[in-house]
Amino acid sequence: MSTAVSVRRLRMAYGTAEVLRGVDLDIRRGEIFTLLGPNGAGKTTTIEILEGFRNRSAGEVSVLGADPARGGDAWRARLGIVLQSWRDHGRWGVRELLAHVGEFYDRPRDPDELLAALGLAEQAAQRVSRLSGGQRRRLDVGLGIMGRPELLFLDEPTTGFDPEARREFHLLVERLAADGMTVLLTTHDLAEAEKLAHRTAILVRGEIVACGSPAELADAVRAESQVRWLEDGRERVLTTADPSRAAWELHERFGGPVPGLQVRRPSLEENYLSLVGRAA
Ligand SMILES: Nc1ncnc2c1ncn2[C@@H]1O[C@H](COP(=O)(O)OP(=O)(O)OP(=O)(O)O)[C@@H](O)[C@H]1O
Numbered sequence: 001m002s003t004a005v006s007v008r009r010l011r012m013a014y015g016t017a018e019v020l021r022g023v024d025l026d027i028r029r030g031e032i033f034t035l036l037g038p039n040g041a042g043k044t045t046t047i048e049i050l051e052g053f054r055n056r057s058a059g060e061v062s063v064l065g066a067d068p069a070r071g072g073d074a075w076r077a078r079l080g081i082v083l084q085s086w087r088d089h090g091r092w093g094v095r096e097l098l099a100h101v102g103e104f105y106d107r108p109r110d111p112d113e114l115l116a117a118l119g120l121a122e123q124a125a126q127r128v129s130r131l132s133g134g135q136r137r138r139l140d141v142g143l144g145i146m147g148r149p150e151l152l153f154l155d156e157p158t159t160g161f162d163p164e165a166r167r168e169f170h171l172l173v174e175r176l177a178a179d180g181m182t183v184l185l186t187t188h189d190l191a192e193a194e195k196l197a198h199r200t201a202i203l204v205r206g207e208i209v210a211c212g213s214p215a216e217l218a219d220a221v222r223a224e225s226q227v228r229w230l231e232d233g234r235e236r237v238l239t240t241a242d243p244s245r246a247a248w249e250l251h252e253r254f255g256g257p258v259p260g261l262q263v264r265r266p267s268l269e270e271n272y273l274s275l276v277g278r279a280a
Contacts, residue, residue: 006060010025063079190268
């Protein structure tokens with residue numbers, strides 16, 4: 001499979017503040033890739049560099065075969081960019097706004113087909129300012145994909161969504177990827193990354209601390225369990241990547257059942273938080 005995005009040793013500083021410290025990434029065509037990390041990790045900075053909106057301090061970046069710092073209009077037309085929110089079109093009608101944006105592209109989508117795919121057919125004539133938050137976000141995606149982009153950037157697309165709106169949004173992103181679009185999205189939400197992404201990179205303080213498929217990430221993140229037991233009247237705690245072996249060794253040492261033995265495997269969520277905490 002060919003590569004949509006390749007990033008090597010990407011560094012970014014705002015003045016003296018180092019925000020990205022040597023980021024490496026490869027995103028394949030047709031992949032849903034999530035950049036996951038806490039506030040201030042550098043997610044928006046990374047995608048702004050990939051979109052060509054921000055000049056990097058150092059490193060090599062290729063997006064759809066071009067360096068974003070030198071990408072021209074033809075290159076930019078192959079990207080779909082969904083900003084955190086378009087706020088300034090409230091007075092437009094929903095269909096009217098899509099049709100208007102379509103005029104900027106050579107091969108725009110049909111606005112009515114797109115409205116149906118977005119689940120917004122009933123809102124076609126409504127003013128943008130009257131949409132709910134979830135409907136608004138779906139329209140934002142519609143605006144981003146009107147020109148049939150090869151690569152879609154979504155910056156924290158589901159912030160503020162209720163579970164139903166989130167599920168519908170995920171289905172929409174999955175359909176787009178199934179049609180061959182590459183999708184790069186940022187999120188704070190581990191569950192979202194786990195559910196939606198083919199692969200996820202966890203960014204903490206400008207460094208990738210783990211990257212892989214949900215299963216690979218679970219292995220990387222679910223690294224440590226706690227083994228507890230009672231010895232000499234006190235509770236002992238051992239943190240280990242191999243709790244079965246630790247329990248077996250204790251069993252050997254005690255020559256039988258281990259008093260008060262407990263093995264606790266933290267949830268992926270707890271481990272993600274501890275990974276984020278450790279790196280910070
Ligand atoms: N234009 C700027 N000038 C100076 N510092 C900036 C600028 N933009 C972002 N930063 C700083 O860079 C760091 C990374 O910000 P960025 O917005 O990339 O993080 P993020 O992971 O997207 O965070 P969030 O999840 O809160 O959106 C933060 O410490 C932020 O304060």
